[in-house]
Amino acid sequence: MHHHIALHELILAIVIVLILVLLLIITVLGYSFYSYRILHNKHSWKEIIEFKIMETIVGNDDRSDSDKGFAEHLREPSFRALFLDVLVDSDRKFSGAAKQSINRLFRDFELEDEAWRKLRHRSGYLVAGGVQELAAMNVEAAIPEIMEKLNDPRTAVYQEAQYALVSFKGYEGLGFLDHFNKPLSDWQQLRLLYSIHDIPEQADLQVKDWIHSKNDSVVIFTLRLIRKFRLMTLYTLVFSLLEHPSINVRVQAVRTLQAIESSETIQQFIQGFDLQPLAVQNEMLKAMKMIKSKESEHFLKELLWNHSPVSIKISAAEVLVVLGEEHYLREISQGGDTYDELRQIIKHALQEKKC
Amino acid sequence: MLILIAEDDELVLRTVEHKLVKEGHEVVLTRNGREAIEKINELDLDLVVTDIMMPFASGIEILSAIKRVGKAIPVIVLSSMGQEEVVVDAFDLGASDFMVKPFSPNELILRIKRIKNK
Numbered sequence: 193m194h195h196h197i198a199l200h201e202l203i204l205a206i207v208i209v210l211i212l213v214l215l216l217i218i219t220v221l222g223y224s225f226y227s228y229r230i231l232h233n234k235h236s237w238k239e240i241i242e243f244k245i246m247e248t249i250v251g252n253d254d255r256s257d258s259d260k261g262f263a264e265h266l267r268e269p270s271f272r273a274l275f276l277d278v279l280v281d282s283d284r285k286f287s288g289a290a291k292q293s294i295n296r297l298f299r300d301f302e303l304e305d306e307a308w309r310k311l312r313h314r315s316g317y318l319v320a321g322g323v324q325e326l327a328a329m330n331v332e333a334a335i336p337e338i339m340e341k342l343n344d345p346r347t348a349v350y351q352e353a354q355y356a357l358v359s360f361k362g363y364e365g366l367g368f369l370d371h372f373n374k375p376l377s378d379w380q381q382l383r384l385l386y387s388i389h390d391i392p393e394q395a396d397l398q399v400k401d402w403i404h405s406k407n408d409s410v411v412i413f414t415l416r417l418i419r420k421f422r423l424m425t426l427y428t429l430v431f432s433l434l435e436h437p438s439i440n441v442r443v444q445a446v447r448t449l450q451a452i453e454s455s456e457t458i459q460q461f462i463q464g465f466d467l468q469p470l471a472v473q474n475e476m477l478k479a480m481k482m483i484k485s486k487e488s489e490h491f492l493k494e495l496l497w498n499h500s501p502v503s504i505k506i507s508a509a510e511v512l513v514v515l516g517e518e519h520y521l522r523e524i525s526q527g528g529d530t531y532d533e534l535r536q537i538i539k540h541a542l543q544e545k546k547c
Numbered sequence: 548m549l550i551l552i553a554e555d556d557e558l559v560l561r562t563v564e565h566k567l568v569k570e571g572h573e574v575v576l577t578r579n580g581r582e583a584i585e586k587i588n589e590l591d592l593d594l595v596v597t598d599i600m601m602p603f604a605s606g607i608e609i610l611s612a613i614k615r616v617g618k619a620i621p622v623i624v625l626s627s628m629g630q631e632e633v634v635v636d637a638f639d640l641g642a643s644d645f646m647v648k649p650f651s652p653n654e655l656i657l658r659i660k661r662i663k664n665k
Contacts, residue, residue, distance in 0.1 A: 242557055242558045242561065243561075245558060245562075246558060246561045246562045246565060249562050249652065250562060250565040250566055250569065250652075282558055283649075284648075284649055285556065285558065285559055285648055285649055285650075286562075286649050286650065286651065286652065287649040287650055287651045288651030288652075288653055288654060289651065289652075289653055290562070290651055290652050290653070291649065291651075386647070
């Protein structure tokens with residue numbers, strides 16, 4: 193059975209399509225305008241919020257008018273959310289009295305409830321935000337719930353929980369390292385390290401456990417901790433890590449040995465030098481450059497003449513320059529029996545010094 | 548003192564500005580390294596407070612620029628955590644002091660006073 197499309201049906205179809213296209217255009221334009229308004233609002237709101245924070249930090253004496261205007265804005269939920277975000281961000285920029293002023297803002301504008309809501313949300317991003325905010329507000333009542341987040345499978349959540357616990361408890365907050373089996377990123381290590389301002393006297397025992405951790409990133413973090421707090425009593429333990437299967441751990445161990453150096457460090461580096469891979473050898477030479485001990489002079493001169501890789505010879509020459517052996521280096525670079533490559537290496541080391 | 552602040556974070560910039568003005572200093576604000584270098588060449592500054600990481604030119608490039616023009620301007624460097632090696636470079640280039648963010652604006656004022664009294 194054939195059905196012929198009549199002209200009026202065709203016109204009707206075209207009109208319907210045109211109406212749909214028009215509706216689509218209106219929707220897209222409406223959405224773009226809405227997004228633009230949000231963006232514009234966010235930009236101007238951010239300025240208002242930052243001004244408020246700045247005013248609180250520097251202590252403006254005449255704030256009653258601006259407080260009223262600010263309270264008006266706070267009725268808008270998106271403004272409150274942005275205020276909370278900017279406050280948390282600002283909390284990471286300032287310390288001392290300025291940080292206390294920021295914490296006062298959290299309390300004055302009763303932002304705690306919002307942070308609790310986020311902490312109990314399903315989305316990982318919001319949970320991490322809630323943890324961050326409660327830590328920034330120093331809400332100690334949140335500690336038990338934040339501790340539960342340490343076992344959350346989502347990276348953003350457990351990382352924020354680790355950081356929050358260290359912010360709350362300092363060194364004690366590092367207890368999670370006892371059983372932590374995921375990689376602790378470099379960034380996270382630094383964040384944690386900078387949040388610990390002191391370490392208890394009896395910390396050695398726990399630090400010893402972490403240094404034996406099967407998680408290399410925990411070992412590396414512990415080495416950084418030893419460096420930061422100059423835990424000299426752990427020197428022998430750190431030295432034993434020069435036999436660790438991970439090259440990265442060995443490199444960090446060399447840096448730590450240099451930081452907590454003893455009268456034997458240089459000799460130990462010299463004796464163990466040939467047993468180490470190139471990356472560790474280079475680190476040992478960097479350490480010798482920092483220690484600047486004449487004890488290493490003879491060894492470094494030998495490195496220049498033996499069959500060491502070029503990078504080792506360059507580093508050795510640079511340490512000799514630091515030790516004040518420029519005259520010796522100039523002499524051998526002009527000597528007739530010096531091969532061309534060594535001449536270039538010495539030239540490079542002497543030029544580095546000039547720079 | 549005429550102090551130049553080079554900082555791309557608006558809140559830090561404004562906070563430091565207000566603190567310094569309250570202390571009776573004159574302040575020049577720049578939001579990127581290139582602008583800061585221009586001001587260093589143009590003005591007779593007493594002190595520079597600069598962030599390490601900035602658009603167009605870093606704090607290190609600002610220190611190099613000061614060294615290049617031969618001006619003896621004390622510089623306080625603001626760095627973030629994890630930038631220790633850059634801070635060492637900054638000291639090699641003549642930085643007078645450094646502060647790690649998060650930092651206390653009050654402490655910055657004290658350090659400026661110390662530099663002024665030297």
